[in-house]
Every structure is written in structure tokens, then in C-alpha cells.
Amino acid sequence: MSSQFHLLREQRFRPFFLTQFLGAFNDNLFKNALVVLLTFQAASWTTIKPELLANLAAGIFILPFFLFSATAGQLADKYDKAYLTRLVKVLEIAIMVVALAGFLLHNLATLFGALFLLGCHSTLFGPVKYALLPQHLHEEELVGGNALVEAGTFVAILIGTLVGGLLAAAEYGDLWIAGGGILVAITGYFTSRGVPPAPAPEPGLKVNPNPFTETWRNIGFARENRPVFLAIMGISWFWLYGALFLAQFPAYAKGVLGGGEGTVTLLLATFTVGIGLGSLLCEKLSGGHVEIGLVPFGSIGLTLFGLDLAFASPAVLPAGAPLAIGAVLAQPGMLRVLLALLMLGVFGGFFIVPLYAMMQSRSAAGHRARVIAANNILNALFMVTGALAAGALLGAGLSIPILFGVAALMNAAVALYIFRLVPEFLLRFIVWLLIHSVYRLRTEGLEHIPENGPAVIVCNHVSFVDALVIAAACRRPIRFVMDHRIFRWPVLSFVFRHSQAIPIAPAKEDPAMMDAAFAEVSAALAAGELIGLFPEGKITADGELCPFRPGIARILDANPVPVVPLALRGLWGSMFSRKDGPALSRPLRRGLFNKIELVAGAPLAPETVSIPGLQVQVAELRGDWK
Template sequence: MSSQFGLLKTPRFLPFFITQFLGAFNDNLFKNALIVLLTFQAASWTSLKAEILANLAAGIFILPFFLFSATAGQLADKHDKATLARLVKVLEMAIMAVAAAGFWLHSLPLLLGALFLLGCHSTLFGPVKYAILPQHLHEDELVGGNALIEAGTFVAILIGTLTGGLLAGAVTHPVWVAAGGLLVAFVGYLSSRGIPTAPPPAPELRVNPNPITETWRNIAFARENRTVFLSILGISWFWLYGALFLAQFPAYAKNVLGGAESTVTLLLAIFTIGIGIGSLLCERLSGKRVEIGLVPFGSIGLTLFGLDLALASPAGPIAGAPLGLGMLLGQWSTWRILVDLVLIGMFGGFFIVPLYALVQVRSATEHRARIIAANNILNALFMVVGAVAAGALLGAGMTIPWLFAVAAVCNAVVALYIYGLIPEFLLRFLAWLLVHGAYRLEKRGIDHIPVEGPAVLVCNHVSLVDVLVIMAASPRPVRFLLDERFFRLPILGSLLRRSGAIGADLSDAHSASLVRVQEEAAATLAAGNLVALFPEVTHTPDGHLQPFRPIVTPIVARIPAPVIPMALQGLWGSFFSRIEGRALGRPFRRGLLSRIAIVIGAPLTADEATPERLRQAVQDLRGECR
């Protein structure tokens, strides 16, 4: 697949993409049309205030996520997800019929009931939406597939919101809104019939209808893998952060920028475009792999541009408000605000797409849909908490720009907390930054690293950043066995220690610590994971291969895993190598973006992996390029 857009030509992705796009579009078309009608025609429907009705409608739509997400996750693990997608589309058509009756009979309870059912529709489709992707896409397509889904969802939300508002004000009778929704649901059903089958991972599962006990069980499944659970918390935080910004757009456009209704549309469109750009760039920046190094990058942008949005906002009311778009766009501060919004959206895409892909890849297959359901529950909970907190702060007199600033600072605190608990995110970020900001990394023979199962990666030791380069190249997480001197390095040593890297005095073949870490490395292999090490122990002082110490042999004697030789090329002579006696001696010695490569050879068996054979294999891979 040349790019993520190629997925749109495949029958295993396009029908599903169209189905989910039309579902998100329809939800927002009806929801916004109803809110607009209740806002401007509240007196003809009820005696409640328009503001109360708008918040009531939002609460009714999100309530099913709390009540039925656990059941939806069970159904998606028990039944074919393609079949469920079609049934959800049938339900959507029935819901639009209920909405039509509500408009025709001028019945607010029927319309609110239809809105509740639409929330049920989204709740049921949520686990299907994300759990089906790993079944239909290859692992190197997951980032691109998730990027298209996220970009498509936000575009559908934007178009649906705008269309709903336009229909509410343009049609002679609101029943035509439901008629349009019924047509969209029917087209969505037709597209769902093209979704390939997605067999259930747990067909024997007995569905527990109790939402409370099952919600806790789903959260327990998610917590089995610490990285998955913290990724879900990160996704939920993003939805809180994004929903907080989106909710303020109407008041921000009117009271801060001094604009009219068209200004709200502009802000929403710019934010959506940013998320779409960021999501679609993820595949290119990550090299078609689940690159969690983009997550810290995304969180940095969310904080910086959130703060700049607060600083760029006008301090007081605009004279002559409401201003037309032309007058607003004639001001430099407006362009700065729009740039901030598009960048917040873009870095949000960098943040959320790898997290969704990580949850899909590292979740247990038999529980994946229920873990996605737990994610949906926590997403809804975080958004509600964020809305309550924002309302309380604004009610206490805080301005909207200050609210943006507080949210940006909180984002930094949350990010640092998560990365402190899982240093893998920061290590991957450093690795990604290194191979994109300081070097240009070429990977050759990467297919020799097995997709699953244990293996020992053996490499020459050229510089202080060899660990990061291997980490950036490997398609799977790697646990490193390193000389204890590595752990004395500032920052990197602390991150390595917290990430589970194994340290010992590798220079002494008979030390008790070496025997202990070899046993620990063997246990890591027994669990089906990768272990990487440098038999030279320390990075080369002259650019040539040093003797290989017998570190590998005792490990593979315990667990006879394949041993994969690798060679780094081009790092010798760089800032991080020991050229001229010491590393870190001359910054920009070889400039920025110098070419380096990692060459990976065919695996050797445990019996073949003697120090001499491994050294020769690495020497052959490296060639004359140091």
C-alpha cells in the first residue's frame, strides 16, 4: 500500500469508512438541527428555557455511553462485527422514523427519545468501529487506517453540524430533517453490506446485561496492560480537552472576538481541518508503524498553542461588534488565533491517532471490543467532568481565554504524569526526534525481526545513541541489556532504568550481576519479547569492531530463541561517537540530517550464535561503512 489513501480503494476498508462517516454525519445532523430548533423556537415546544434544553439534549445524547457501552463491547466480542454494523444501520433508520413522527406530531418527548436512541446507536457502533480495524488491516496499515477514521469522523461532525443548522432554518417543516436523516441512514446501510466478515474472538461469551458490574469488568480488562490503560486515559483526556475548546466556540466568537454566527462556523472548520491534517500526517511521520513517540510531540503542541491562543485573544470587548468575517480577517490577531486553532487540531491528531492504534495492537484479541467499550465510557466521563469543571470556572468569573490557558497547563501536567509512569513514551519520542531531527535513518532487512515471538538482537556499539536508533528502527518494543555505565548518563539513564532496561557489569563474565541479568533476559524471551544487547559492551573508541564477549550464549542456552545480527552504519564520527577520544565533543560535527543506516541480517539459531560467528555476521553487515 503506497499510502493510507490507497486503503480507500480496498473493499476491506472503503465500505466500513463510508458507513462510519455517514453515521457520524447523521448523529450531528439531527442533534444540531434539534438544538437549533429548540434554541430559536423553544416557546412553541416547551416552557423550558432554551439554554436548559440545549444542555438537556447534550446530556441525553451522551447518557447511553454510560448505560450501554459495556453491553456493546460484549456484543462486538461475541458476534461478527460486520453483521453488527448492518444491524446498527437498520436501527438508525428506525430511529429516523421515530424522529419524523416526533416532528410531525410536534412532540418534544418523541424527539428527545430519538436523540437518546441515536446515542444508543453511537454507543453500539463504537466498539465495532475500532475493534474491526485490526481484523481487516495489516499492522503497517493500522496507523493510516486510524488516521483516515479520525479525520473522517471530525469532517463528518463538521459537515453534519453545519447541515443540521442549515436544514433547521431552511426547510418549511422540520419533518424534512428526519427525512434527510432517513436517506443518509439508508445509504449507510447499503455501504455496510460491503463490509467483509469479521469473525468474533469470543463467540462463547455470555452477555452480562448489568452495566455496572460489566463496566468494572471491562475496565479491569483494560488495566491488565498498564500501557493500554494509560493510553485510554490519554485518549479520554484528549476528548475532554477538545470538547472543552469546542464548547466555548459560540461564546468565544461572540463575546471575545466580537463576531457573528459565521465566526463560529469558521472556528469549527479550522479546528476540524487541523485535526484532519494532523491525523493524516501521522502515517508519514511514523513510517506506517505504531509510533508512540508522536504522542509526547502532540502533547507539547497542544500545550504551547493552547497557551498562545489564550495570549492572542483580545483582552476586552471588540468595538463595533458583531463584526463580519471580512473585518475580523482584516486583523492580525485573528490570523494568529486561526493558526493556533489549526495547530491545536494538528497536534491533537499526532496525539490521538497513535494512542488508538496502540490500544488496538496491545489489547488482548479476545477482549479488544470490551476494552474499546471501556475507553468509550471513560471518554464520556472525562467529557462530562470537563464540561462541569469549565462551567464552574466560567461561573466563578473566569474568562474564556483564561480557561484555555488553564486547560493547556493541565494538559502539560497530565502528559508529564503519564510519561512519568510509562517512560517508553518519552524514550520513543527521543528516538523519533533523533532519527528525524539529527539523522536520516535507512532501515534494511527490517523483515528479519519477527512480527511476534522471542528473539535476541545483537548489534555493534558505535555511539551513545545506539539504543535510541535501534528503538526507532524496531517495529516492536525492545528490552535492552546494557552495561551499567549507561545508567549513569543524565536523563537517558533514568529513562532506561524506568523503562525496564537491564543493567549489569558486562565487562566481568563471572560477576553475579551478569548471571542475574542473563536470567532476567531469558525470562523476557520466555514471555515472547525482544531483547537487544551490544556484545562489545561499550561503544567503540576507533570505529572498528571490538571483540564480542560471550554474553548471548548463556541466555539462549536457557531459552533457545533466534539471534538476529544487526549493524549500525554512519554513526562513527558523529557528535555522539568517541571520535578523537571522547563523545559529545564537537556539536554539528557532521551537520544535521546526516545519513545513517541499520542493516539487519538473517537470524541465527541458538547453537550458531557463538561470539565469533556473531562478530563475523555483524562485520559482514556493516562492511566498510562505520
């Protein structure tokens, strides 16, 4: 996991990370301190009930996301993001001065005005924050960078919430809150000065001040790329799901676990630590690339541990409530509750980090910030909808544990709907599961596979999962040409069909299928796609390369494109190979986590390719390790 933490030493990342961390900390310090202050000292400020004040404060903070996200996205595409970062920090200092005035004047309207302005501050920084990462990080660093940002944000939220509560309870707490907020904002400004330039992708953009038409336009940008839009919908659903759980913690701690304020802090800290761990583990599990196969894995965990939290919750309020933390922890089943909450956070990290990275990497650079603005708008809309739905269900008589269970089942339904619309999520999950449960894959030379344009990839054929191993290693989609019998294999057929593999049969068996396959290959190459080919035409029965068939020559005659030779090492003898009999005749005969390798050679110009020469190159790449 050291690969992501080295970013904290890099000037292109560290100042930005510290700036966003301090901003998230300050937002939550002031917001939570104000809510605590109004909850326990409401009578000295207003005649409005404390419960209403808390909800009003939450609504005031989130309102700017609806009003100004579209404008924020335009500004982030029009101006240098490093310049905007510093501007936002200056605004934060001014906002905290307004908050100080509100405390000194004992004026609730001024304090709510400062809270609204802090919401504006977060709204303006959101598109800058996520659109800046792809400009300063390499593709293989994007997951790690997002993981650090997400983990840092949740830690900042936790610490800010705790410190805000402590300051609100202290003597002269109002002055401590305002003074601390000003100090943090000034520190954030100085860290922002170290953020390297991030030039505007569209400096000539004319800003549309109408938030309604521009919001619709931003959503239109997001909808141009269906996987990106569905990633946004997945992110928004996560924020609904997570916010629903977080919002119930105070009532759950008091009315279900029988605890007090310390129990609320314990629940929040457990969930936050889980999110941080899951986010950081993402970089390790994804191999440093944007691995959307982790998204289904995350959704499964969110459902299972959401249900487990519902079932693990006490059915009867413990006697003697409110209890101290020690007494709460001593209750039977409490460790299971905390474990479920921790794992909810971990799997939430698995779910959210790849979606953020996917949204950034696949959205067009020219309007990436506006796509992120659309994401922020939908996030806010989903969170408000979730809060209203949770309130309605609780008002109808549902208990909080049952509400958790209903949310978990809804999560499963939403996940299945998204994965049905975009099978790529499930395909990558199946491939990721194979590579991380049966094999340990090492790669070499994959930079030779072109990032754009057509090419034919050729490889030795050792097992029934060769195509899946190559697909797991190569982030660019590959359309494999494969024997129609392997194409129809149970379970794997789902993967092959949805990855648009091309089934082929020998000419003597089905000449029409063979001609259709070559026609499909030509169409795919003409469209700039990658074609994967196993020139042997069959899986080896003895571990050695079979003679290459003439199909590759026919493809290159019709489509003169580069050829990239690959070689698989270590798959001979695995349960999916034909060593000592049919595949799967001896499951797990080599155990789990077998070491395998995929090696790529330099691309070959089509006019230099000969079938015997290509076979020699693949054999040399493979070497002696079958």
C-alpha cells in the same frame, strides 16, 4: 503519506470508512439542526428556555453511552461485526423515520426520543467501529487506518454541523432535516453491505443485560493491561479537553471576538481541519507503526497552543459587535488566534491517534470490543465532568480565555502524571525525537526479529546512541546489555534505566557486576524477552569492527535461544561517534537529518553460532558503509 490513502481503495476498508463517515455526519446533522431549531423557534415548541433545551439535548444524546456501552461491547465480541454494522444502519433508518414523525406531529418528546435513539445508535457502533479495524488491517496499517477514521469523523462532524444549521434555517427546514437524515441513513446501509466479514472472537459469550455490573466488568478488562488502561485515560482526557474548547466556541465568538454565527463556523472549521491534518500526519511521523512517542509530543503542543490561544485572545470586546467574518479577521492578533486553534487540532491528532491504535493493538482480541466499550463509557464520563467543571469556573467569574489557560495547565499536569506512571511514553518520545531530528532512519529485514519469545540481538557498536536507534526501529521492547559507563550517561541514563537496560563491567573491573548482569540476562530470556548485545564490548574508535568478546557464548550456553544479527550503517562520523576525538566534541558536524540504516539478517540457531562466524555475518551485513 500515500501508504494510508491506499486503504480507501481497499474493499476491506473503504465500505467501513464510508459507513462510519455517514453515521457521524447524520448524528451531527440531526443533533445540531434540532438545537438550532429549538434555539430560534423554541416558543412554537415549548415554554422551556432555549438554553436549557440545548443542554437537555446534549445530555439526552450522551446518556446512552452510560447506559448501553457495556452491552454494545458484549454484542461486538459475540457477533460478526460486519453483521452488526448493517443492523445498526437499519436502526438508523428507523430512527430517522421516528424523527420525521416528530417533525410532522410537531412533537418535541418524539424528537427527543429520536435523539436518544441516535445516541443509542452511536453507542452500539462505537465498539464495532474500533474493534473491527485490527481484524481488517495489518499492524503496519493500523495507525494509518485510525488516522483516516479520526480525520473522517471530524470532517463528518463539521459538515454535518454546518449542513444541519443550514437546513434548520431553510423554509420547511424540519422536513429537509428528516428527509436528508433518511437519505443519508439509507446510503449508509448500502455502503455497510460491502464491509467484509469480521468473525466474532467469543461467539459463545453470554450477554449480561445488567449495565452496571457489566460496565464495572468491562472497566476491569481494561485495567488488566496497565498501558491500555492509561491509553484509555489519555483518550478520555483528550475528549474532555477538546469538548471543553468546542463548547465555548459560540460564547467565545460572540463575547470575546465580537463575531456572529459565521465566526463560530470559522472556529469549528479551523479546529476540525487541524485535527484532520494531525491525524493524517501521524502515519507519516510514526513510520506506519504504533508510535506512542508521538503522545508526549501531542500533549506538549496541546498545552503550548492552549496557552497561546488564551494569551492571543482580545482583552476587550471589539466595537461594533457583532461583526461580519471579514471584520473579525481584520482584527489585530486574529490570525494568531486561528493559528493557535489550528495547531491545537494538529497536536490533538498527534495525541489521540497513537492512543487509539495502542488500545486496539495491545488489548486482548477476545474482549477487545468490551475494552473499547469501557473507553466509550469513560469518554462520556470525562466529557460530562469537563462540562460541569467549565460551567462552575465560568460561573465563578472566569473569562473564557482564562478558562482555556487553566485547561492547558491542567493538560500539562495530567500528561506528566500519566507519563510518570508509564515511562514508556516518554522513552519512546525521546527515541522518536532523536531519530526525527538528528537522523533519517531506513530499515531492512526487521521482520527477522521474532514477534514473540526469547532471542538475542547482536549488532556492531558505532556510537553512544546505537541502542536508541535500534529501539526506535524495533517496536518490541529490547533489554540492552551495555557498558556501565554508557548506562550512566546524563539524559540517556533516564532512557536506559526505564527501558530496563542491563549495565555490565569487565571482570577485571567489577566481577560481581558482570556476574549479576549475566544472571539478569538469563532471567530475561527465560521470561521470553529480547536481549540486545554489542559483542565488541566497546564503541569503535576507527569505524571498523572490534573483535567480538566471548560473552555471547556464555549467554547461549546458559540459554540456547535464536540469535539475530544486525548492522548499523552511516553512524560513523556522526556527533555521537568517536571519529576525530571524543563523542560530542563537534556537535552537528554532519548537520541534521543524516541518513542511517539498520539491517537485520536471518535468525541463527544457537548451536550454529560461533564468535568468529557471527562477527563475519555482522560485517557482511554492514558492508562498506560505516
